[in-house]
Amino acid sequence: MTETRAGTEAVKASGGMAVGASGSGALSSEQGRTMIADTVVSKIAGIATREVTGVHNLGGGTARAVGMLRERIPGSRTNMSQGVGVEVGETQAAIDLAIVVEYGVSIADLAQGIRRNVIDAVERMTGLEVTEVNVAVNDIHLEEEDDDDTGEAEVVAERRVQ
The missing domain is CATH 3.30.70.1350 (Cation efflux protein, cytoplasmic domain)
Incomplete structure (x- = not known):
């Protein structure tokens, strides 16, 4: 699993998508960046x-x-x-x-x-x-x-x- 700015634990917890502080889906995932x-x-x-x-x-x-x-x-x-x-x-x-x-x-x-x-x-x-x-x-x-x-x-x- 790749590490994002939100950290490895956040990526694991959200099924591969980094989660921002507000709880919304972040802009980087294993599938790409937005x-x-x-x-x-x-x-x-x-x-x-x-x-x-x-x-x-x-x-x-x-x-x-x-x-x-x-x-x-x-x-x-x-x-x-x-x-x-x-x-x-x-x-x-x-x-x-x-x-x-x-x-x-x-x-x-x-x-x-x-x-x-x-x-x-x-x-x-x-x-x-x-x-x-x-x-x-x-x-x-x-x-x-x-x-x-x-x-x-x-x-x-x-x-x-x-």
Whole structure:
């Protein structure tokens, strides 16, 4: 039997498959290895973050601006990994998130909910142990910002027409 990072005993106990700390099937076995790209973990983390109520958007100012431009192109899709940085090793992953929160939401509770959801999703789908999820709050979204932007554009257009 070959020894993996999880050790010989873990391989024997699981019938030839290394078992990670979270109890999920690991990525190395006697039959081969499974490699998971950074982009896969990044997309999973981005989707899991967007699922949490109170998250308005992901990314810093520049990333959001580029994302908004890209979404206006016909046939383009939302970049699920916008605002997500990951470091993926053989058995572990670390995740950095940049978010915009809705006004009125408890940031501490939101960050804890994001961590819980991201860790659950990444560990369940990849078998990687998530060592940390860092959350950077870059902005706060006010509901009236959407209304003000539209109204201001209409006022400017009216002035130019008169």
